[in-house]
Amino acid sequence: EVQLVESGGGLVQPGGSQRLSCVASGFIFSSYWMFWVRQAPGKGLEWVSRINLDGRDTPYADSVKGRFTISRDNAKNTLYLQMNSLRAEDTGVYYCATVGRTGILAYWGQGTLVTVSS
Amino acid sequence: DIQMTQSPSTLSASVGDRVTITCRASQSIGNWLAWYQQKPGKAPKVLIYKASNLENGVPSRFSGSGSGTDFTLTISTLQPDDFAAYYCQEYSTYYTFGQGTKLQIK
Numbered sequence: 120e121v122q123l124v125e126s127g128g129g130l131v132q133p134g135g136s137q138r139l140s141c142v143a144s145g146f147i148f149s150s151y152w153m154f155w156v157r158q159a160p161g162k163g164l165e166w167v168s169r170i171n172l173d174g175r176d177t178p179y180a181d182s183v184k185g186r187f188t189i190s191r192d193n194a195k196n197t198l199y200l201q202m203n204s205l206r207a208e209d210t211g212v213y214y215c216a217t218v219g220r221t222g223i224l225a226y227w228g229q230g231t232l233v234t235v236s237s
Numbered sequence: 238d239i240q241m242t243q244s245p246s247t248l249s250a251s252v253g254d255r256v257t258i259t260c261r262a263s264q265s266i267g268n269w270l271a272w273y274q275q276k277p278g279k280a281p282k283v284l285i286y287k288a289s290n291l292e293n294g295v296p297s298r299f300s301g302s303g304s305g306t307d308f309t310l311t312i313s314t315l316q317p318d319d320f321a322a323y324y325c326q327e328y329s330t331y332y333t334f335g336q337g338t339k340l341q342i343k
């Protein structure tokens with residue numbers, strides 16, 4: 120069974136940094152693209168970033184470009200999101216996700232809440 | 238970048254109704270379009286992939302259509318469990334989501 124477990128959320132001050140992790144199990148992690156998707160309170164889903172198999176292709180949403188960095192450790196079956204220069208508008212639940220056999224985001228974690236506030 | 242526009246933002250309907258949600262892409266995405274359902278406090282769940290293909294286990298009252306830039310999600314006979322938020326998503330480039338449609342009880 121595919122499992123994705125995020126951690127690292129919490130309260131952080133504006134301008135601060137936070138690193139999120141997502142531990143994967145139940146599938147061959149190194150063979151799948153991985154994604155971060157976020158959702159601000161009461162708002163819709165926003166694609167944040169995606170990483171390919173070897174970590175060299177990492178596009179970002181314009182809203183986080185230059186501040187967030189996605190990475191992966193295939194030996195540890197773990198996906199990361201390093202978030203710097205955090206703003207209030209970065210507050211929300213951050214989900215990691217991966218594709219299923221159909222190429223869409225079939226598997227999601229439970230999400231981790233990041234709150235940016237002073 | 239591709240922009241995805243959903244309408245309506247909110248839809249009020251009753252059990253038994255037929256409802257349709259539309260999604261428009263800012264440029265052609267072929268049929269690389271998925272639909273998700275999300276309930277409060279839960280991760281999204283896939284309903285439709287490749288514009289019109291029903292994901293395993295999804296009830297047949299859900300259907301999708303369209304190609305290029307214009308797509309629709311139809312629920313043929315609303316059930317109580319269907320009141321939720323719905324999102325379209327293109328996966329031809331960066332997996333961009335539409336802004337969502339909240340389906341609420343009338």
